[in-house]
Amino acid sequence: MSDARLSVFKTYKLYVGGKFPRSESGRVYEVTSGKGEWLANAPLSSRKDARDAVVAARKAFGGWAGKTAYNRGQVLYRVAEMLEGRREQFVREVADAEGLSKSKAGAVVDAAIDRWVWYAGWTDKVAQIAGGANPVAGPYFNLSSPEPTGVVTVLAPQESSFLGLVSVLAPVIATGNTAVVIASERSPLPALSLGEVLATSDLPGGVVNVLSGRTAEIAAPLAAHQDVNGLDLCGADEVLAKELQVAAADNLKRVLRPQPVDDWTADPGTHRLTAFLETKTVWHPTGSLGASGSSY
Amino acid sequence: MPTTASAFADATASDSALRRFLHGLPGVDAVGLEARAAALGTRSIKTTAKAYAIDLAISMIDLTTLEGADTPGKVRALGAKAVHPDPTDRTTPRTAAVCVYPDMVATAKETVGDSGVLVASVATAFPAGRAALDVKLADVGDAVAAGADEIDMVIDRGAFLAGKYLKVYEEIRAVKVACERADGTRARLKVIFETGELSTYDNIRRASWLGMIAGADFIKTSTGKVGVNATPPNTLLMLEAVRDFRLQTGVQIGVKPAGGIRTSKDAVKFLVLVNETAGPDWLDNHWFRFGASSLLNDLLMQRQKLATGRYSGPDYVTVD
Numbered sequence: 001m002s003d004a005r006l007s008v009f010k011t012y013k014l015y016v017g018g019k020f021p022r023s024e025s026g027r028v029y030e031v032t033s034g035k036g037e038w039l040a041n042a043p044l045s046s047r048k049d050a051r052d053a054v055v056a057a058r059k060a061f062g063g064w065a066g067k068t069a070y071n072r073g074q075v076l077y078r079v080a081e082m083l084e085g086r087r088e089q090f091v092r093e094v095a096d097a098e099g100l101s102k103s104k105a106g107a108v109v110d111a112a113i114d115r116w117v118w119y120a121g122w123t124d125k126v127a128q129i130a131g132g133a134n135p136v137a138g139p140y141f142n143l144s145s146p147e148p149t150g151v152v153t154v155l156a157p158q159e160s161s162f163l164g165l166v167s168v169l170a171p172v173i174a175t176g177n178t179a180v181v182i183a184s185e186r187s188p189l190p191a192l193s194l195g196e197v198l199a200t201s202d203l204p205g206g207v208v209n210v211l212s213g214r215t216a217e218i219a220a221p222l223a224a225h226q227d228v229n230g231l232d233l234c235g236a237d238e239v240l241a242k243e244l245q246v247a248a249a250d251n252l253k254r255v256l257r258p259q260p261v262d263d264w265t266a267d268p269g270t271h272r273l274t275a276f277l278e279t280k281t282v283w284h285p286t287g288s289l290g291a292s293g294s295s296y
Numbered sequence: 297m298p299t300t301a302s303a304f305a306d307a308t309a310s311d312s313a314l315r316r317f318l319h320g321l322p323g324v325d326a327v328g329l330e331a332r333a334a335a336l337g338t339r340s341i342k343t344t345a346k347a348y349a350i351d352l353a354i355s356m357i358d359l360t361t362l363e364g365a366d367t368p369g370k371v372r373a374l375g376a377k378a379v380h381p382d383p384t385d386r387t388t389p390r391t392a393a394v395c396v397y398p399d400m401v402a403t404a405k406e407t408v409g410d411s412g413v414l415v416a417s418v419a420t421a422f423p424a425g426r427a428a429l430d431v432k433l434a435d436v437g438d439a440v441a442a443g444a445d446e447i448d449m450v451i452d453r454g455a456f457l458a459g460k461y462l463k464v465y466e467e468i469r470a471v472k473v474a475c476e477r478a479d480g481t482r483a484r485l486k487v488i489f490e491t492g493e494l495s496t497y498d499n500i501r502r503a504s505w506l507g508m509i510a511g512a513d514f515i516k517t518s519t520g521k522v523g524v525n526a527t528p529p530n531t532l533l534m535l536e537a538v539r540d541f542r543l544q545t546g547v548q549i550g551v552k553p554a555g556g557i558r559t560s561k562d563a564v565k566f567l568v569l570v571n572e573t574a575g576p577d578w579l580d581n582h583w584f585r586f587g588a589s590s591l592l593n594d595l596l597m598q599r600q601k602l603a604t605g606r607y608s609g610p611d612y613v614t615v616d
Contacts, residue, residue, distance in 0.1 A: 051607055058609070226600075227609025250606065 012042050012188075014049060014212065015195025017056030018205015024048045029213070031189060034099025042188045045213035047221040050180065053209035054227055057151040057178040060206030065148045065176035069124035075202045076120035076174060082201040083113045083194075090162060090190060097161045097187035111265050112166040119170035122273055126175055130274050134281070141284040146277040148176035149254050150229030153222040155215060158235050161187035163264045165194065168234050171272040173207055177230065180209045182219055184235065188212035216240050223247040230254040230276045234261075303545055304509040311462040314506075318461055321505060324497035324533060333528035336572055337565040346564070350599050351389050353563040353591075354381060356581045358416055358552065360395040360589050361616070362423075362520065370616075371400045375407030377614055382596050384612075385603065391592065392581040393446060397422070398435060401442035416446035416486070420471060423490075423519035425450035429467060436474040440483050447475050448486040450519060451503065453493045461506055468510035486514035486552055492524030500530055504537035514550035520587060525555025528565060535573040548577065554587025560598040563591055589616060 012031075013020040027044035043049075064072070083090065087109055095105035130146040152172050157164030161184040172179045183191030195210040211218055215235055222228055223244040231248050233241045233256060241258050248255050256275045307317035341349055359378045361370060375394050382388040393414035396404050404415045417439035421427035427435075436447055449471050455463045468487055475483040487507040491500050507515045515534055518525040531553040538549045551574070557563055563586060570578050578584050593616075597608040 054607070054609075221607060224606040225609070226606055226612055 010040060012040050012192045012212070014043050014045060015192065015199065015208070015210040016049065016053045016206075017059070017209065018199060020195070020199070021049075021052075023213070024052065027213075031187070033096045039096055040189060042192065042212045045211040045218050047218065049211055049213075050218050050222050051225075053180040053211055054151060054222070054225055056206035056209055057180050058227055060204055061148075061150060061178045063204055064173070064178055064207045067176075069127065069176075072174065072176065073120050073123035076123065076170065077117060079198060079201040079203060080113050080116040080120060082197045083109075083116060086193075086197060087113070089193060093190045093193060094162045097184075097189060098159075108160075108163050108265075112163040115163070115166050115268070116170050119174045119273070122171075122270075123174045126270075126273055126277075129270060130277055131279070136283075139286045141286055142281065143284070144279050144281045146175065146274070147280045149276040149278055150177060151227065152177045152179050152230035152232060152276050153219070153225075153228050154179050154181045154232045155219055155235035156181055156184050156191060157261065157264075158184050158186060158215070160184075160261075160264045162190040162194075164234075164261070165191050167264055167268055168232055168272065169208065171268075172230075172232065172276055173203075175273060175277055177276050178207045178209075180211065180222060180228070182215050182222075182235065183210055183212045185213070185215045219244055220247065223253070224250060226251050228253060230256075232256045232272075232275070233258045308462070308465060308509065311460070314461045314465060315459065318502040318506060321498075321501055324501055326497050326529075329497060329533060330529045333532045333569065336532075336568050337528055339565075339568050341564050341568070347599075347602050349564045349567050350560060350595050350602070352579065353560070353567060353586065354595050354599075355389040355392060356585050357391040357592055357595075358393045358395040358554075358585050358587050359391045359592060360520070360554070360587050362395070362397060362418060366397065366400055368400070368403045371396055371403045372407045373614075374616065375404050375413070377592070377616070378413045379408055379411040381592060382599065382613070385599070388596070388599065392585055395448065395587060398439035398442065398444070401439050401444045405443040414445040415443065416448055417442075417444040418448045418450075418488075418519075420449040420467075422448070422450050422488075423521040425452050426454070429470060432467070433470060433474045436471055440475055440477060444483055446484045446486060446514075447471070448488055448516060450488045450490060451507070453490055456494070456499075456503060456506075461502075465506060465510045468507060468512065472511045484513040485511070486516045486550075487512040488516045488519055488554075490519055490522060491517045491526075491530045492522040497529070497533055500533050501537060504534050505541070508537065508541045508547075508549055512549060514552050514585070516552040516554055516587065518553075518555045518587075520555030522555075526553030526557055526566075526587075528569060531566060532569050532573055535569060535578070538578070539574045548583065550583040550585065551578070552585040552587055557586055557588050558590050559594050560591075563588075563595065 023043035023045050025046035028041040029044045031039045031042045033039050090109045091105045131144045134142040136142040191210050198208050224247040231253050361374050378391040378394045390413050393416045394404050395416040398417045401417045419436040419439045420432035451464050472485050475485050489503040494500050534551050542548050570584050593613040596613045600608040
């Protein structure tokens with residue numbers, strides 16, 4: 001019997017608003033392995049898919065940003081648990097996509113899962129790093145706390161299709177932003193599979209939306225979109241990055257310019273975590289400071 | 297009006313005659329109706345046609361606030377928005393009207409002034425319509441006296457569903473009389489059927505004809521206060537009714553879907569229904585309206601997108 005079994009091909013689909021739609025345009029493109037063999041057809045997203053993704057991300061923003069930091073950490077840790085359970089699938093996809101051996105791909109996936117856990121731990125610690133009590137010349141407590149920027153478009157790195165993706169996506173949502181991610185153009189399959197993991201791990205629909213297709217085609221309307229608040233240009237080449245920055249300037253988006261990363265396994269530091277934060281400062285009167293000093 | 301009344305004099309002579317007439321209307325093919333509405337909804341309206349449709353839809357909106365929490369301030373804000381929907385772009389058309397409760401008519405009237413935006417008032421114990429006839433008439437009288445240009449009345453669904461068609465008919469006639477002003481002019485009368493409560497398409501067709509022969513200037517789907525509001529099929533059915541009514545009597549009557557129309561795409565679908573069913577004569581805010589509030593913001597965002605090429609967002613329209 002086993003000889004006669006038909007293979008079950010997987011239809012890779014987008015992940016938008018917690019659902020798995022095909023591209024509104026009905027288009028797909030062929031995804032090949034590092035060696036040039038056909039792997040699957042992936043959706044070729046249009047600007048309307050991008051628009052729908054922003055609507056979903058905006059809708060999810062209030063709820064996600066409003067969760068306690070601790071709860072966000074729990075949800076993100078749950079994502080890591082789910083990734084662990086589907087480790088074999090990701091090892092296969094990463095090996096195919098990046099032309100790695102099974103063991104090398106395994107190391108990459110392990111690093112990605114560890115990174116996800118690392119960022120999950122940061123959710124309730126970032127306020128201590130990026131915020132604080134400011135000394136002011138008056139009878140006030142003056143407190144700065146970091147708040148998420150809003151809807152962030154993330155251009156995932158083109159080469160590192162999974163570890164790179166996790167390294168740019170996790171810090172954006174850890175702080176309470178919602179994300180529209182454009183997967184690596186050549187190797188989108190791990191990103192599309194990540195959508196399936198996110199859908200089953202308590203992450204509210206719309207917090208992460210994954211689009212696949214031509215990066216330049218999808219990124220242009222997102223960079224100009226008036227309802228997108230931030231733009232991570234990690235996966236853009238120099239020419240595209242410049243173009244997108246010009247478009248993004250129109251509504252003063254927060255832009256993270258592409259920085260070359262040679263080794264995604266290296267310690268990422270906190271700069272991605274703090275890239276899409278706004279600072280809210282609150283003044284609270286302490287009452288008068290009497291002759292004897294503080295009254296509180 | 298007199299022509300309509302006399303043309304249907306036989307039908308309205310008695311309760312049984314009216315029942316015979318309404319039940320003698322052809323039954324509605326529900327599957328066909330829904331398929332037709334769905335098919336017309338697939339038309340692709342792009343570029344210049346889309347720009348035209350968006351501006352037309354904005355000009356057809358009865359910008360509505362019907363909440364217990366309405367304050368004079370909210371009504372003034374709504375009125376100002378009706379006059380200048382997009383303050384950053386003065387080429388944006390005005391909406392057709394603002395629609396408020398009777399006690400807010402004076403405030404609304406003051407805000408819209410002589411801008412050309414009309415003031416519509418719901419009346420007759422909106423939204424349930426559960427009150428004695430003189431209470432309903434007093435409600436209408438108040439709104440008209442306060443300066444309402446249009447009255448949106450609700451029919452007594454209880455009486456309609458119980459088969460007391462003549463009672464509903466006479467109530468509409470009485471409200472129509474109450475719409476008259478001291479100077480001899482008359483507020484236009486919209487009759488709300490609350491199609492979501494009428495249970496069948498046959499009932500919606502009967503209610504449409506009942507409203508039209510009783511002298512409605514507009515027939516309106518719903519109050520916006522129940523689960524099912526304006527849908528493409530029930531609006532299509534009412535558009536067929538006004539088309540047939542004009543063929544039969546020469547009298548043109550308006551249609552107003554209300555409630556649940558929130559996106560530009562939906563609005564454009566309704567305009568396609570109007571054009572393909574009643575015809576281009578109805579593509580005018582004197583004959584077709586949208587009862588809506590959040591729809592306007594979506595139309596404005598689409599309008600900005602067409603003007604600038606960039607997708608707009610809710611930060612760039614007013615919060616109501």
